Amino acid sequence: MKNISIDPITRLEGHGKIEIFLNDEGDVANTYFQVPELRGFERFCVGRQAEDMPVITNRICGVCPEAHHMASVKALDMLFGAEPPPAAKKIRELLYMAFYVTDHTTHFYALGGPDFIIGPDAPASERNILGVIRKVGLDIGKQVIDCRSRNHHVIEKLGGRGVHLAGGLPGGWSKSVSEDERKEIEEVAKKNIDFALFSLKIFDDIVLKNQQYLELVTSDVYLHKTYYMGTVDDKNRVNFYDGMIRIVDPEGKEFVKYPAADYMQHIAERVEPWTYLKFPYLKNVGWKGLEDGMDSGVYIATPLSRLNVSDSMATPLAQEHFERMFETFGSRKIDGRYQPIHHRLATHWARLIELLYASERMLELAQDPEITSPDVRRIPQQIVGVGIGSVEAPRGTLTHHYVSDERGVLTSVNLIVGTTNNYAPMSMSIRRAAEKLISRGKIAEEGMLNRIEMAFRLYDPCLSCATHFLPGQMPMKVIIRNSSSEIIRTVQRD
Amino acid sequence: MKTVIIGLGNPILTDDSVGIRVSRAIRQRLGQRGEADGRNDTVDIKEVYAGGIRLMDAMTGYDRACIVDAMMTGRSRPGAVTEFDPDELCGTRNMMCTHDTNLSTALELGRMLNMHLPSTIKIWGIEASDVTSFSEQLTDEIERAVPVAVNAILGELNFDAQGEIS
Numbered sequence: 001m002k003n004i005s006i007d008p009i010t011r012l013e014g015h016g017k018i019e020i021f022l023n024d025e026g027d028v029a030n031t032y033f034q035v036p037e038l039r040g041f042e043r044f045c046v047g048r049q050a051e052d053m054p055v056i057t058n059r060i061c062g063v064c065p066e067a068h069h070m071a072s073v074k075a076l077d078m079l080f081g082a083e084p085p086p087a088a089k090k091i092r093e094l095l096y097m098a099f100y101v102t103d104h105t106t107h108f109y110a111l112g113g114p115d116f117i118i119g120p121d122a123p124a125s126e127r128n129i130l131g132v133i134r135k136v137g138l139d140i141g142k143q144v145i146d147c148r149s150r151n152h153h154v155i156e157k158l159g160g161r162g163v164h165l166a167g168g169l170p171g172g173w174s175k176s177v178s179e180d181e182r183k184e185i186e187e188v189a190k191k192n193i194d195f196a197l198f199s200l201k202i203f204d205d206i207v208l209k210n211q212q213y214l215e216l217v218t219s220d221v222y223l224h225k226t227y228y229m230g231t232v233d234d235k236n237r238v239n240f241y242d243g244m245i246r247i248v249d250p251e252g253k254e255f256v257k258y259p260a261a262d263y264m265q266h267i268a269e270r271v272e273p274w275t276y277l278k279f280p281y282l283k284n285v286g287w288k289g290l291e292d293g294m295d296s297g298v299y300i301a302t303p304l305s306r307l308n309v310s311d312s313m314a315t316p317l318a319q320e321h322f323e324r325m326f327e328t329f330g331s332r333k334i335d336g337r338y339q340p341i342h343h344r345l346a347t348h349w350a351r352l353i354e355l356l357y358a359s360e361r362m363l364e365l366a367q368d369p370e371i372t373s374p375d376v377r378r379i380p381q382q383i384v385g386v387g388i389g390s391v392e393a394p395r396g397t398l399t400h401h402y403v404s405d406e407r408g409v410l411t412s413v414n415l416i417v418g419t420t421n422n423y424a425p426m427s428m429s430i431r432r433a434a435e436k437l438i439s440r441g442k443i444a445e446e447g448m449l450n451r452i453e454m455a456f457r458l459y460d461p462c463l464s465c466a467t468h469f470l471p472g473q474m475p476m477k478v479i480i481r482n483s484s485s486e487i488i489r490t491v492q493r494d
Numbered sequence: 495m496k497t498v499i500i501g502l503g504n505p506i507l508t509d510d511s512v513g514i515r516v517s518r519a520i521r522q523r524l525g526q527r528g529e530a531d532g533r534n535d536t537v538d539i540k541e542v543y544a545g546g547i548r549l550m551d552a553m554t555g556y557d558r559a560c561i562v563d564a565m566m567t568g569r570s571r572p573g574a575v576t577e578f579d580p581d582e583l584c585g586t587r588n589m590m591c592t593h594d595t596n597l598s599t600a601l602e603l604g605r606m607l608n609m610h611l612p613s614t615i616k617i618w619g620i621e622a623s624d625v626t627s628f629s630e631q632l633t634d635e636i637e638r639a640v641p642v643a644v645n646a647i648l649g650e651l652n653f654d655a656q657g658e659i660s
Contacts, residue, residue: 044506044628059506062544106547110595128599133606141607149551163543 018452020434026441030290031431033423033456045413050079050387050404054168057400057415065164066099066155067393067418070241071400073168078261079387079402080380082171087373090365091158091173093241094185095165096391097362098154100240101147101192103394104303104355107460108199109133109144112348115454116207120216124450136202147195150188157181172377179372186366192359193317200321200352207349208328218329221436222344222429222455224292225250227282227299229421230306231392232257237314238306240358240392246309247282250294252339256284260390263399267416268297279424280416290428298428301396301421302459303350308340313353315360321353344429347458351394383408393418395460419461429455497537497651498556498612502563504543508629509572509622509636513562514541516620516643523644537651550600550611559612560647564636565619572623573635575643577616577650616650618643 023029045056054072058065070092077084084092110129118131133141152162159165160175167174177185207213232246233239245263247255258266269278270287281287281297288296299305313319326338329346333339341350365371383406390399396418403412433455437444501517504510521539542552553559570576595603604611620643623633632640 038507038626038628040628056506059504059543062504062548065543110547129595130599130602130606133603138607141603145547145603145607145609148547152551163548 018430020438022438022441026439028431028435028438031427031434033427033430041415042413046410048410050076050402050408050410051170053400053402053410053413055164055166058164060417062163064099064103064393064395064398064418066096066159067391067398068400069159069165069168070096070391071389071393071398073170074242074389074391075387075400075402076168076170076389077387078389079384079404080170080408081382081384082378082380084172085373085375085378087176087370088172088376089242090368090371091177091376092168094177094362094365094371095155095158095167096241097358097365098151098158098185098188100358100394101196101355101362102151102155104351104358105144105147105195105199107394108203108348108352108355111457111460112351113202115450115457116213116348117202119213120450120454127450136206140202143195143198147192150191154185154188157185169377171380174377176374176376177372182366182372186363189359189363189366192362193356196352196356196359197317199355203349203352217345217349218343220343221451222432222458223342224298224300224344224425224428224432225294225342226292226425227255227285227297228305228308228340229299229301229397230309231260231390231397232310233314235314236309236311238310238354238357238392239314240354240361242391245390245397247299248309248340250292250340250342252308252334252337255282260399261388263388263390263401263416269416277420277423280421281424290424290431292428298424299421300425300459301392301418302347303354303394304341304344304347305396306392307350307353311337313357315357315364317360318353318357321356325349325353344425344455344458351460354394395419396421419459422459422461426456426459426461429458495535495558496556497535497558497560498553499537499539499560499647499651500549500552500562501539501541502543502545502549502561505541506628506630508624508627509632510564510625511630512564512620512622512632512636512640512643515632515640516562516618516647517541519640519644520647523648545597545600546595547600547603549597550604550609553612553615554604554609556610556612558614558651560616560618560651562618562620562643562647564622564625566622566625567619570621571635572621572633573639573642574621575639575646576619576621577646578619579616618647 019032020028021030053076054069057068057072060068109132114127114129114132117135118127155165156162158177159167207217227250228248230246231239231243233243236246244257245260246257249255256266266283267280268283269280271278282299285295285297290298292298307322313322325346326341329341329343331338331341383404385404385406387402388399390397398418399416401414402410404410430452433451437451499517499520501513503513505514517539524537540552542549601611620636620639622636
């Protein structure tokens with residue numbers, strides 16, 4: 001048994017680690033992706049007033065505070081039995097769309113894009129946002145920075161504070177939108193639509209028109225036939241802020257659709273001795289280990305899965321691109337629905353389609369006459385004592401579950417964060433990448449780190465929430481051990 | 495001269511919040527002043543919760559920046575305060591953002607796009623001991639390092655204890 005460890009070397013503690021175990025024949029037996037545990041979150045929260053949670057949970061992570069804030073506020077609506085007025089829900093969703101635009105933009109240009117725009121085998125020093133901008137032009141670099149900053153400005157305006165927003169209250173939102181703000185946001189949304197279309201065109205020109213990249217995207221290197229999860233509206237169209245959780249099976253049939261509050265009837269968490277992270281899986285399918293297929297309860301929750309569970313997109317331009325993506329992958333329609341795409345690298349394309357949808361939805365909401373209504377809050381009159389709220393975080397379905405006593409003081413807290421949903425599939429994709437590079441004891445060191453990084457990068461993991469983080473571009477070390485665990489070779493990248 | 499002091503970290507992750515705590519202590523000491531008497535010297539104090547491009551954004555428009563963050567090098571005792579330049583950066587805990595890029599790449603991006611970035615950037619790292627437990631309290635040695643770091647940074651920036659620019 002040979003072990004290969006890929007270790008970021010900047011952190012002596014608190015880092016993720018990829019372990020590759022080989023069997024006696026020198027083939028990959030298993031791959032584990034381990035991250036250290038963040039401890040004591042529940043203890044930290046129990047005994048606090050429930051209404052503090054939106055401003056506590058949004059500090060879990062510097063990447064998706066908006067997602068935690070929204071899931072938390074929705075959990076409080078339920079815990080205090082206070083249904084927000086329509087305008088409040090629309091303001092929340094409007095802010096949330098601005099957040100999606102920043103998050104997906106950043107991922108494409110700084111994290112996911114470089115693998116394609118620069119090339120999967122380019123040196124790591126060039127595979128970053130600088131390389132992307134050198135290739136596509138300085139003007140686009142400016143557009144990326146502008147896009148982030150105009151949407152951060154909207155988030156700050158609507159949320160009362162940048163990054164760790166403070167606008168959410170049980171039963172609504174703490175401030176209404178003025179007509180001047182509405183006009184400004186409308187302009188931002190229009191620019192976002194142009195920017196999203198333009199980003200899709202870059203993807204088209206650089207990836208889809210390049211035979212080598214297209215083959216990589218459509219190859220079976222990162223193909224897993226799993227179940228898919230996402231939130232849909234009443235017409236089974238993806239919605240990031242609210243709806244029912246829909247799961248489709250690997251053949252595209254709806255397996256179940258349930259309100260977020262019922263998650264415990266459908267999702268169980270598997271604990272493995274070699275990691276602190278729990279693997280969520282579909283309870284009613286069962287745990288078969290890190291395997292794909294109809295009998296394994298492994299599911300993913302990503303931009304790709306959200307599109308896979310949707311019958312269509314709720315906005316016109318995103319719908320055109322949605323159809324084009326499924327057609328490109330040769331997905332057939334059965335009962336009016338496209339069959340799911342199992343190629344994980346299509347996640348990058350799906351993310352850009354979501355960027356376009358978020359931009360269009362932002363414009364719809366900014367043009368909605370009700371968005372400037374002053375009626376943004378229902379004052380809670382009761383304490384129900386249990387609150388479950390969920391939203392689609394960019395990196396998967398995020399659920400907050402609180403229980404309080406009759407005074408509204410928390411007695412228990414459970415979170416299932418976006419990245420955790422994908423922990424099993426991420427490990428599977430890393431294993432698939434490793435299998436392609438290691439066989440019969442022969443190890444293709446060249447490109448190994450890149451291919452393995454690509455496997456987890458496409459899931460856009462945010463481990464600051466799930467546990468702690470793994471750097472987006474990490475100095476890595478591959479340690480190869482023989483069956484007696486002695487190091488026989490080390491591959492390192494600084 | 496426009497100076498920004500940035501406290502970096504997660505405010506609810508025990509010692510990871512030390513950079514934020516130092517920046518708050520500096521704010522108390524200086525007061526959040528705008529312009530100093532008759533000169534165009536200003537100091538702004540910010541808290542930033544993620545590295546990479548957000549950190550670069552926070553420095554845009556300043557001539558001088560000072561970043562305070564927790565680090566885990568294992569090379570010095572918990573509570574040790576170390577100053578270094580970005581080019582010798584071994585990486586403090588939050589300079590890197592998992593969702594975009596590291597600080598040096600973000601700075602290079604800003605320069606490439608002709609953004610106004612500080613010509614002087616100083617980084618202060620404070621060796622931490624617990625960065626994986628949720629708590630708003632620092633561990634003892636790190637708590638004791640806060641005034642040390644405050645004095646070191648103010649000394650470096652040529653402020654006396656009353657916070658007057660000397």
